[in-house]
Amino acid sequence: MIALHSPKQNRLLDALPVTDYDRMLPHLEWVPLELGLSLYESGTQQEFVYFPTASIVSLLYVMQDGASAEIAVVGNEGMVGIALFMGGETTQSRAVVQSAGHAYRLEGDFLKNEFERGGPLQHLLLRYTQALITQMAQTAVCNRHHSVEQQLCRWLLLSLDRLPANELTMTQQLIANMLGVRREGVTEVAGRLQMAGLILYNRGKITVLDRPRLEARVCECYAVVKRESDRLFSRKAAIAVHDS
Amino acid sequence: MIALHSPKQNRLLDALPVTDYDRMLPHLEWVPLELGLSLYESGTQQEFVYFPTASIVSLLYVMQDGASAEIAVVGNEGMVGIALFMGGETTQSRAVVQSAGHAYRLEGDFLKNEFERGGPLQHLLLRYTQALITQMAQTAVCNRHHSVEQQLCRWLLLSLDRLPANELTMTQQLIANMLGVRREGVTEVAGRLQMAGLILYNRGKITVLDRPRLEARVCECYAVVKRESDRLFSRKAAIAVHDS
DNA sequence: CGTAGTTTGTGCGTTGGCGTACATACGGCG
DNA sequence: CGCCGTATGTACGCCAACGCACAAACTACG
Numbered sequence: 001m002i003a004l005h006s007p008k009q010n011r012l013l014d015a016l017p018v019t020d021y022d023r024m025l026p027h028l029e030w031v032p033l034e035l036g037l038s039l040y041e042s043g044t045q046q047e048f049v050y051f052p053t054a055s056i057v058s059l060l061y062v063m064q065d066g067a068s069a070e071i072a073v074v075g076n077e078g079m080v081g082i083a084l085f086m087g088g089e090t091t092q093s094r095a096v097v098q099s100a101g102h103a104y105r106l107e108g109d110f111l112k113n114e115f116e117r118g119g120p121l122q123h124l125l126l127r128y129t130q131a132l133i134t135q136m137a138q139t140a141v142c143n144r145h146h147s148v149e150q151q152l153c154r155w156l157l158l159s160l161d162r163l164p165a166n167e168l169t170m171t172q173q174l175i176a177n178m179l180g181v182r183r184e185g186v187t188e189v190a191g192r193l194q195m196a197g198l199i200l201y202n203r204g205k206i207t208v209l210d211r212p213r214l215e216a217r218v219c220e221c222y223a224v225v226k227r228e229s230d231r232l233f234s235r236k237a238a239i240a241v242h243d244s
Numbered sequence: 245m246i247a248l249h250s251p252k253q254n255r256l257l258d259a260l261p262v263t264d265y266d267r268m269l270p271h272l273e274w275v276p277l278e279l280g281l282s283l284y285e286s287g288t289q290q291e292f293v294y295f296p297t298a299s300i301v302s303l304l305y306v307m308q309d310g311a312s313a314e315i316a317v318v319g320n321e322g323m324v325g326i327a328l329f330m331g332g333e334t335t336q337s338r339a340v341v342q343s344a345g346h347a348y349r350l351e352g353d354f355l356k357n358e359f360e361r362g363g364p365l366q367h368l369l370l371r372y373t374q375a376l377i378t379q380m381a382q383t384a385v386c387n388r389h390h391s392v393e394q395q396l397c398r399w400l401l402l403s404l405d406r407l408p409a410n411e412l413t414m415t416q417q418l419i420a421n422m423l424g425v426r427r428e429g430v431t432e433v434a435g436r437l438q439m440a441g442l443i444l445y446n447r448g449k450i451t452v453l454d455r456p457r458l459e460a461r462v463c464e465c466y467a468v469v470k471r472e473s474d475r476l477f478s479r480k481a482a483i484a485v486h487d488s
Numbered sequence: 489c490g491t492a493g494t495t496t497g498t499g500c501g502t503t504g505g506c507g508t509a510c511a512t513a514c515g516g517c518g
Numbered sequence: 519c520g521c522c523g524t525a526t527g528t529a530c531g532c533c534a535a536c537g538c539a540c541a542a543a544c545t546a547c548g
Contacts, residue, residue, distance in 0.1 A: 061385045064464055069388045071381045087367055088374035088475075092468060093381060118362045123331055130332035133377060137315045137337060140384035141305045144313045144424040147534075171495065180388040182536060187496060203495055203544065220308055224336055231332075392505075415525065426506060431526060447514065447525055 005030060007104050009053035011077045011233055012128060017120050024114065028104040033057070035169065039080055039095040046090070048105045049081035055101025056162050058178055061093045069143070069180035070155075072135045073098070075162025077229055082129050084108045085115040085122075098178070099159065099168055127232055134228040142221040148181050149189045153218035155179060156199070158225065160208055171204045193217075249274060251348050253297035255321045255477055256372060261364050268358065272348040277301070279413065283324055283339040290334070292349045293325035299345025300406050302422060305337045313387070313424035314399075316379045317342065319406025321473055326373050328352045329359040329366075342422070343403065343412055371476055378472040386465040392425050393433045397462035399423060400443070402469065404452055415448045437461075 007028050008014040013021065033039075033055045040046045042062065050057065057080050059071040071093055074080050080103075083091045115122050142151055155178065159168055172190060176183040190206075193199045198214050200207040208214060215222070251272050252258040257265065277283075277299045284290045286306065294301065301324050303315040315337055318324050324347075327335045359366050386395055399422065403412055416434060420427040434450075437443045442458050444451040452458060459466070 059381075061381055063385065063389065067389050069385045071384055083374060085370070086374040086377075087371040088378075088472075092378055092472070116362065118360065126329070127331040129373070130327060130330040133330075133380065134332075134336055136377065136380045136384060137303075137305055140315055140380060140387050141307065141313045141424075143384055143387040145307065145311050173495080180385075183495095184497085184537090185535065187498090191497075201496085228332075228336070417525080427525095428507090428527085429505065431528090435527075445526085 005053060005102065007051070007053075009076060010051040010079075010104060012079055012124060013051055013104065015124055015233060020114070020119065020121050024106065024110075027106055027110050029106070031103055031105050033097045033101055033103050035097055035100040037097040039097065040091070042092055042094050043090050046081050046084055047108050049079055049084055049108055049111050050095075050103040050105045051079050052076050052103040052162075053101065054164055055097060055103055056099035056159055056168075057103075058096050058098040059091075059093045060096050060178070067180065068177050070178040071139060072132055073155075073158055073162070074132075075159075077162065077232065078128055078132065079125065081108065081111075082125070082132065085112055085125060086129070098170065098174075099163060131228045131232050135225045138221045138225050142219060143180070146219045146221065148179070148185045149192065149217065150219040150221075151179050151181075152186065152189050152193070153214055154222045156206070156208060157211075157214060157218055157222050160211070161226065161229075166211070167205060167207045169204055170206060172201075249297060249346065251295065251297075253320060254295040254323075254348060256323055256368060257295055257348065259368055259477060264358070264363065264365050268350065268354075271350055271354050273350070275347060275349050277341045277345055277347050279341055279344040281341040283341070284335070286336055286338050287334050290325050290328055291352055293323055293328055293352055293355050294339075294347040294349045295323050296320050296347040296406075297345065298408055299341060299347055300343035300403055301347075302340050302342040303335075303337045304340050304422070311424065312421050314422040315383060316376055317399075317402055317406070318376075319403075321406065321476070322372055322376065323369065325352065325355075326369070326376065329356055329369060330373070342414065342418075343407060375472045375476045379469045382465045382469050386463060387424070390463045390465065392423065392429045393436065393461065394463040394465075395423050395425075396430065396433050396437070397458055398466045400450070400452060401455075401458060401462055401466050404455070405470065405473075410455070411449060411451045413448055414450060416445075 007025065033052070039050055039057060052074060053076050055075070057074045059074065060068055061071050062068045080095050083089065115125060142154060152175070155175065160166060172186040173183045176186045179186070190199070190201050194201050198208070198210045200209055251269065277296070283294055283301060296318060297320050299319070301318045303318065304312055305315050306312045324339050327333065359369060386398060396419070399419065404410060416430040417427045420430045423430070434443070434445050438445050440457070442452070442454045444453055
């Protein structure tokens, strides 16, 4: 098999001008991301940043009493480790692999240097950060106002958008941890969705059967996040990056 | 009265190296921020950015059905309008004056240019954005897991940290909008806190009487946000900015 | 093929916050 | 002073989600 994978499978890397891309290419390292792997822990220095290709990473916040909540989710549209170029060095959150796959990783110092050049890469990363902020804000709102069912739908759709298939590997317990709700709550809602024929659930494997009807049940939060994420790679944004 | 106000009352501006500060000074305009004023609406172009001195601005998200939730709060430690240099042009949230006062405002284009220079100002603004991200993440977690009482305490303390006095002007209805809860819920909790002698409530005026005991009731979220906010202006961070 | 471990399903009672409706207080203004 | 608008207090039923306890189904492995 030759080149079944390429950094271009990550949309951020793909959006870079050739010169910038070529400069980074030799430093990009193709690494597997196993399910449950923690890319960084709360409060620790981050040595690498990751550009997922066909994998999903959750930014998860774990509280003192063990309760947790997902803050945002990163797939092939993004990057894990923004704190590195934002200058904070550390984050309060953990980054956990939610769906196994691969990513291109990059030495943190190298990225920081590239970022400091200030050109297209910087603009692209900042715009991505802006999209991430939108997602986090929307998560906060969704946590406050929407039902578990709506949130599960949102979570499923956001995950699906970041995967090539319509299937994902994830136990109900893990989903509950992400959403910060009870496992039983997820069981109940998932059962309802399965009854309605929207999904198929089987011991850690979820298959989405009827995406349109799933989108009909989700709250507005999903659309907002998706729109912002898409906007990042729209023609206009791409031009702005190349011009800079 | 001469110079009872100065841009240095905003901690971000104050943290800038002299050369950068002097370059910005002639463009800074001292403006009053009236209670309830909206500095920008969701989805609109932002002409100015604001550096509050003795005022508080809430980043508020309003949903289609009118329900709302505060995403983060900005005082003299920050800036309103980060989307401008992050490149998204617009935000999904509104910025509403929560506590009247003043701010220094700056032409958006001017700030963008200064930001593009890439020096200390850029680093400072990015670090601030990082602190803001922490606050938003913590808001999401708090919304999921903590009680109205804990959230009200957090909100009071965060607001107080951004004001010179121990008193703030704010009706229970407005607080409820911020927290995204019922007005009655706020009434109940505020009543409890008043009974306990922690606060004094009187027709839109809250006076905090016993801050230590308020801190004893608050959830961990407050400390996390405060620590991150303080870290922004720590000696070490200041040195990093000046070196750059 | 049987057993141990994991995953999912179900059934309680409990409760925090919601929606609604209305009652009181305060405060400014004619 | 009396009135009206705004702010706050109280009460009641309701329901989503919680915590807990346990049953059932599947899977892997010895």
